[in-house]
Amino acid sequence: MKTTIQEQDGKMVAILAGSLDTAAAPETEKAMSPLNDVEGKDIIIDCTELEYISSAGLRIFLGILQNVEEKGGHVYIKGINENVRTIFTITGFSNIFKFM
Amino acid sequence: MKLDMHCEMILDKYRKKLPVFEKLRSIVTERLQQYLDENHIIVAGIDSRIKTEQSLTGKLELKGYKYHSLDDITDILGVRIITFFSDEVDVIAAIAEKLFEIDWDNTVDKRKMLEIDRFGYMSLHYICRLPKTLYEDPAMPELNEIRFELQMRSTLQHVWANMQHDMGYKTDVEIPREYQRSMTRLAGILELADEQFSQIRKDITEYRRKVQSLVASGNFDEVPFNGDTFRSFIALNPFRRLVDKMANINHAEVYDDSLMPYFNVLLLLKMETIGDVVRMRNDYSDSAYQLALVQLAGTGLDILASSIALQNLCIVYILKKGFGEAGLVRMFDTLYGKNDYNVQSAERIFKQAHRVNII
Structure with a gap:
């Protein structure tokens, strides 16, 4: 599992590649933790190369969303594949996040 | 025009007391905002200003003879609260009465001063003092002695006052006669609109209360489906x-x-x-x-x-x-x-x- 954080056009972008399963979750959470310090910027989670997401991964996404919304920002999910999208749909998480 | 010695003395005292007025301004606006926040009362705005030396000079030139001392001029500090609805002005007045000492002898409800054949759209002005129970500083006892003016008006009353001021007239009597009819019509529209806004808000509140009670009682077939009723329903x-x-x-x-x-x-x-x-x-x-x-x-x-x-x-x-x-x-x-x-x-x-x- 690879996580890259970079700034693009005034937004923070987290690029995830691989399988975000329970085993990979702690390391990914740590890699994404700088997003919790972001003030006044929207966050894009680029899932183009994300193959799978577990409940632990959904919890990481939810934590980021709650933190950003508290500061008045938004979180967008980009480039999600059908497999990951299905997980979002059957858990109701597609009702929580915005997709682009 | 040169001020006489008496007015010059008033002006000199004003200059010396400016720091006290600044302090008073900050305490009064802070305490008002704090009370509104604690009671979840939202207003359209709170403004404050200290009369400029130029403005005070102008006032003294015109009617300096009326004032024995600076203390007689009650609007050196002016604070204004603008509410969304006209019926909220009375709520703010009640809060002012709770927070400050009101100088009733010098307080006038300008809303009641209008005669039936006059137009205008005026606000409620209170002359107040900061009570020691709200704030006391032994180094600045004047804070509890100086009077200040608190204006309370609705957003539309504020619009009226600003438009009138922008056109260069401070009172309705100054408006040239040929324009008075147009201004009267406009004042009437604003006053009616203010009343209508308040009435609509009351009606909506009443409707929501009724719907919430229908939802709570379980008479769901009698409850039309709309944003309000759905919100009440999902709260269950x-x-x-x-x-x-x-x-x-x-x-x-x-x-x-x-x-x-x-x-x-x-x-x-x-x-x-x-x-x-x-x-x-x-x-x-x-x-x-x-x-x-x-x-x-x-x-x-x-x-x-x-x-x-x-x-x-x-x-x-x-x-x-x-x-x-x-x-x-x-x-x-x-x-x-x-x-x-x-x-x-x-x-x-x-x-x-x-x-x-x-x-």
């Missing part, structure tokens, strides 16, 4: 049992998210009363659960958004009513905007529903 947690049952599939944690995005979906499904939503829940909860079972069992996904129950209920309703895959695409388009995933999701869910005999 009507899908909780189904959410918990779905969560039990994987012993999942439930994250409570908003159900309001489904308002537009339910509109699309032509729900006319809250009773229709209740019937959908009662008739299709088993099928919605079966759909969740086929989707979640064996996945190990142990976190769910609470909206999953209403999501699956809407899916089942659409399929049972024969709207098919196209109906599911419309539902997802309504929720997430048009995109290719909606078509893919609809196809997949349609197949799953087939497998558990929903269709």
